[in-house]
Amino acid sequence: MAKVNIGEQAYVLPMATTILGSLLEDRPNFMALGWLTRVNYKPPLLGVAVNQGHASHRAIVETGEFSVNFPTVDMVEVTDYVGLVSGKRVDKSGLFTLFYGELKGAPMITECPLSMECKLVKTVELPTNSFLIGEIIGAYSEERFLTEGVPDIKKINPFMLTMPDNGYWSVGELVGRAWSDGKAMKKRLKGE
């Protein structure tokens, strides 16, 4: 049971796998993105960490807009592909059927069961990456991926990333209920 220090190769386990959309000199561009999180509830803010050398970084800073799209397990190959080639050299705009909400700089992917369009509200510069914080202006899905009006992870069937072993993983089973499964313990400990 001895703890071992595994050093700096430590990552969030696991990470959602998404496709970041932007408009690079009027051409829709896409890259694979695993470093993102919601950061504020109201207004709904979402942050994405992007290397400053990436074409997507320049596009987002220039247009002030971006999209985040959640691919399904069926889209592993194309998702990995958009993470392997740079928009500086390759035109990735024809890989997907696109649609738009309110923001012209946030091309979204029709094939993805869940997409969000975001307006950049803050840029946090870090040593090699920027953390780009956007407000979610709209989120889009289809009725067949929803249960009671909200995204159903088993219908959407997204996949996750692990680093540094570079695995993609599907979602397993429902193992609990948040803000609920701890209630019995709360009652129990209060009685002590």
Next chain:
Amino acid sequence: MAKVNIGEQAYVLPMATTILGSLLEDRPNFMALGWLTRVNYKPPLLGVAVNQGHASHRAIVETGEFSVNFPTVDMVEVTDYVGLVSGKRVDKSGLFTLFYGELKGAPMITECPLSMECKLVKTVELPTNSFLIGEIIGAYSEERFLTEGVPDIKKINPFMLTMPDNGYWSVGELVGRAWSDGKAMKKRLKGE
């Protein structure tokens, strides 16, 4: 196949479920945390989004240190519990067996198969939350949770959160290899 706007109730799908550790007036404190992401590769930076009203927020800003711990599926109840009760009213320091690395303000949880200790390097204030960015000083696991020296998600058996339906989910199967599965497509498209 028509897209529907599901509004602002849009979250990263899914989110890793973690337990944030801090030192609140010399007492170890813990809360459930699903809003986090790596933000920089080198140095290794990790950001956590915490409501400014939470006891953990004050503790982290005061000590400049925190930990992030990854519980297993077996720890759903206690993880949910530390998200239900506030450290302002309840002493949560006895729930776990604790250990420390280099930082005295970053209590880590022995029962969790993966823990990281972080030194706060930047605080980004947002409307209701702060995004607290820390440098990972050390990451700890046990040999039985590693494969070839790195964390093995199937051995660790963590769980994920979905919102707003508030589900906890296990990890499924390996469905691909990152920075690899797109290589054939790259070769194919270059030939066009």
